[in-house]
Amino acid sequence: MCHQSVGLVARHAEAAGIPTLCMTSALDITRAVNPPRAAFLDFPLGHTTGKPREPELQREILIGALSSFETMTAPGSVKELPFRWSEDEGWKAKAFAEGDERAARHDTPQYQDEEDRRRAEQGGPPSCPVCRS
């Protein structure tokens, strides 16, 4: 649902006059929501802008995607980026088990680690007061 939410935000901003570009790794969800511009990266979810610790690849991906701002002319265009996750595409079969499982959801903050919780609860470095609500 992340891809849907992001597409909806893009449509709203664009309608307000702000040009947008959505990255996507879930082409069917993005095509359904129909954002103004999108760049499709055929990678497993959780890698919408590249592989970890591969800054050159990350750079090429963003240049390929962002250049769409200057080249796309039709609303609803999707650029398919020419990068592959791996030679074989075994990850696509495994991906079936991922995604939204409707597992138990907690309405309390879910910290990456306990140190983060301690810092946030003690009022750590500056953070937006609005966001704390």
Next chain:
Amino acid sequence: MGPVDYIPRIRDNYARLGYKAYNWVEHRDTAPWAPLCKPLSECRLGMVASGGIYVAGQVAFHHKDDTSIREIPADVDTKDLRATHFAYDLSDARTDPNVVFPIDTLRRLVREGFLGGLSSRFHTFMGGIYSSRRVTEDLAPRLTGRFREDGVDAVLLVPV
């Protein structure tokens, strides 16, 4: 092999778990359109990412239709970024946040002159929001208001 089809996959998962089918948003209209009026090398770019990124010291997102927003300073130290989410494998995002929040990549593209500059802050949220109405009526207007405050020429959106 073509792209993974997530809509049927999620529908089948829901059916297996006994939930009713999710109503995906489907727009068949012509999408809104605002052309970029100057080259990227003169543009100030904003970014919003839905992968549950926050900065150490901020309150983390929760996992139950959280529509709150975190503000990430554009000069944040990358090693202070954290990720929390229920719907994707976080291990790579925690190793290198640039896979879902390309902060170092964008800063590099500014240094190289590909982009004119960056917004002084970026915005993150938890994208797994079940209610599309809450996104359209609540989250999206708040984010658009922030883009306006930020004075950005264009916005990159990164889901997971």
